Amino acid sequence: MASLEDLPSDPNYVYFKSVDRVQCRPILTGENAKPTFESIPTIDASQIFSADLEARKILAEEIGQAAKDVGFFYLVNPPVSPDKMDAAFDALAKFFALPHDVKMKYHVNNSPAAKGFTPVNPADKRKGFGGAREAFGMGNDYTNPEQHAIKVAPAGTVPLNQWPDDELPEFRQNVYSYFTEVYLFAKKLVQIFALALGLEETALDQFFEVPFTDITINHYPPQPDETEYKQVLYPHADYGAFTLLAQRKIGGLEVLNANAIWVKVPVIEHAFVVNTGSYFELISGGRWRSTIHRVCAKGNTDRTSLPFFFSPSPTTTIYPMVPAEDEGLKDLHRNIGKEHIRGMMADRPTHPFVKKLKALGLRPDDYTYEMVSQPLV
Numbered sequence: 001m002a003s004l005e006d007l008p009s010d011p012n013y014v015y016f017k018s019v020d021r022v023q024c025r026p027i028l029t030g031e032n033a034k035p036t037f038e039s040i041p042t043i044d045a046s047q048i049f050s051a052d053l054e055a056r057k058i059l060a061e062e063i064g065q066a067a068k069d070v071g072f073f074y075l076v077n078p079p080v081s082p083d084k085m086d087a088a089f090d091a092l093a094k095f096f097a098l099p100h101d102v103k104m105k106y107h108v109n110n111s112p113a114a115k116g117f118t119p120v121n122p123a124d125k126r127k128g129f130g131g132a133r134e135a136f137g138m139g140n141d142y143t144n145p146e147q148h149a150i151k152v153a154p155a156g157t158v159p160l161n162q163w164p165d166d167e168l169p170e171f172r173q174n175v176y177s178y179f180t181e182v183y184l185f186a187k188k189l190v191q192i193f194a195l196a197l198g199l200e201e202t203a204l205d206q207f208f209e210v211p212f213t214d215i216t217i218n219h220y221p222p223q224p225d226e227t228e229y230k231q232v233l234y235p236h237a238d239y240g241a242f243t244l245l246a247q248r249k250i251g252g253l254e255v256l257n258a259n260a261i262w263v264k265v266p267v268i269e270h271a272f273v274v275n276t277g278s279y280f281e282l283i284s285g286g287r288w289r290s291t292i293h294r295v296c297a298k299g300n301t302d303r304t305s306l307p308f309f310f311s312p313s314p315t316t317t318i319y320p321m322v323p324a325e326d327e328g329l330k331d332l333h334r335n336i337g338k339e340h341i342r343g344m345m346a347d348r349p350t351h352p353f354v355k356k357l358k359a360l361g362l363r364p365d366d367y368t369y370e371m372v373s374q375p376l377v
């Protein structure tokens with residue numbers, strides 16, 4: 001990934017990365033300003049599983065409007081237990097508090113899908129990071145019985161997730177209790193998004209039968225000397241279908257509006273911040289743009305964010321499901337699994353799985369997602 005230093009700077013523009021391209025937007029003020037959002041809409045999700053189609057359609061209309069106008073919205077009263085969310089945050093805090101060499105047992109290089117622990121990298125000189133960011137990731141892994149309701153892994157499948165069962169016996173259960181509820185919520189949201197596009201409620205289910213799921217938690221341990229409030233995650237647009245972000249205590253998310261003004265997204269505990277990414281940009285024919293966002297914070301605070309990334313099945317090829325408003329998207333087809341492998345090869349050139357794949361000398365067109373979980377010869 002490009003560092004912030006790679007982005008140009010001009011005080012009259014905001015620069016950001018969108019699908020690996022640097023783009024910019026002029027800052028518009030006074031009479032040049034356009035009508036745009038100045039806050040993030042709050043939508044009550046309590047009717048999402050209502051038996052009444054009309055109630056689900058009302059919710060869909062609100063969500064569709066927010067996706068079109070902003071690309072970000074809060075969902076309050078979601079069908080995810082606050083206790084389970086708290087237990088997941090607590091379990092993660094306990095994991096990050098483990099001694100360094102214990103965490104290193106679960107290093108991402110042990111997993112072909114790069115799930116597990118990413119240590120702080122002191123050589124990471126990205127502005128604001130101060131080298132102080134560690135992460136833990138888990139995602140789709142059908143060798144885990146907790147995911148057998150979604151799919152059972154075929155024989156010979158390699159496990160992808162790593163669990164600190166020896167040190168924290170409740171960790172896996174706490175993370176999975178949360179994951180399972182958020183997964184069901186996300187699957188239902190796909191149907192609400194379908195209604196929001198004016199489609200049959202089940203019209204998008206074909207893309208999400210065995211979806212990509214990914215929880216990657218970034219933990220920023222406090223840096224006592226970093227007292228300035230500044231950008232700690234560079235401006236970008238999300239790649240996937242949508243993200244369900246849980247925030248606790250310290251947030252810092254900011255979203256870019258059409259006038260290139262950063263709009264803050266304060267923490268609402270036990271609610272989700274939802275944003276649509278580039279896959280929904282394509283599925284919606286350009287109606288729902290993947291909105292630029294960044295994170296600002298003080299480095300001396302202890303911050304953890306808990307995002308759940310949701311994308312179509314790796315075997316799926318997506319395309320606009322409604323007439324495209326954007327000519328550039330009209331004939332575009334994107335294969336999710338191939339893009340995932342290509343992204344991994346670009347982002348993690350030193351990962352053992354990536355090196356192995358490169359050594360095979362395949363063309364990008366030959367990549368399949370199964371290569372991650374089936375042993376490579």
Ligand SMILES: [Fe+2]
Nearest residue numbers: 236237238293
């Ligand atoms: Fe993001």
